[in-house]
Amino acid sequence: MHHPTDPARDPQSHQRARRAKAAWAQATQRHGIQWVVWCFAPFVGSVLLTMAFALLLPWWSVPRTLVPGHGLVWQGLAVVVGVVAALQWRLRKEVPPSQARRVLAWLTTLGALMAWPVVTMGLLPTVNGARLTAERVTQVQLMQLTTSPQKGQREPYHWARIVPLDGGTPGSQGGQGGKTRNDASSAGDVKAGRLLVSAADHAAWxxxxxxxxxxxxxxxxxxxxxxTDIQGVLP
Structure with a gap:
């Protein structure tokens, strides 16, 4: 009968663990804690910037809510990849090839992966809303109103589940601000899904x-x- 090998008694596993521990010690001792901090700089920096923007929002009104069907996942990935590429270039320039450099490279990648959702959902929506163009009006069917818990807050998130309608809704035709009709092209900008709404609108609807x-x-x-605006149509 075959018994699984005990990692504590496996010489190869023990040697790999010792090498990894030695590489970590070498990375921190030879290059100091500075490079370890740099490895997690993307994550820490994105959190601090998101908090700073959150504090500024009451004075700097920037719309952040994205319509269903739109997101910033790939833009966030591009930002993170760019930052990691810069850190990896600096790492290769300053740290000679060694096991320690490989450990630092993996830590840099880990820090970037941790930063990706923070950048995508916390930082980039504010940047995206700083400049707006091509305003349109789209008519949608309100299918359901729901709520979900908000971590650390008594007030929950309020959601409207919507489905775009095919018909036209009056919007200004050309006009000031560049509004267009809710024709097929504008209806295609909004997909079926959940839309974050205010508590007041949720209660009123x-x-x-x-x-x-x-x-x-x-x-x-x-x-x-x-x-930028939601208006309910009375039945």
Whole structure:
């Protein structure tokens, strides 16, 4: 009968663990804690910038809510890859080839992966909403109003589940601000899904039985469309 090898008694596993531990010690002793800090700089920096933007939002009104079907995942990945490439270049320039450099390279990649969701959901929506163009109005069907818990807060998130309608909704035809009709092209900008809404709108639509919404949205600086206004249509 075959018994699995005990890692503590496996000479190869023990040697690999010793080599990894020695490489970590070499990386921290020879290059100091400075490079370890640099490895996690993308994550720490993105968290600090997101917190700074959150503190500025009451004075700097920037729309951040994206319409369903739009996101900033790939833009966030591009930012993180660029930062990692710069750190890896500096690492290869300053640290000679060794096991320690490989450990630092892996830590840099780990720090970047940790930063990716923070950059995508915390930092880039504010950057995207800093400049808006191509405003449009789209009519959608309000299918359901829901809530979900907000971590560390008593007030939950409020959501509207929507489905775009094929028909046209009056918007200004050309006009000031570049609004267009809710034709097929503008309807295609909004996909079926959940839309984050305010608590006041959530309560008002629930009470009035609203089932149609007019969503005003614009293209942001990074290409994702941002909600700038929502109007409920009384039944």
């Amino acid at each position: 629930s009470q009035s039985g609203t089932n149609v919404l007019h969503i005003t949205h614009s293209r942001g600086l990074l290409g994702a469309r941002v909600v």
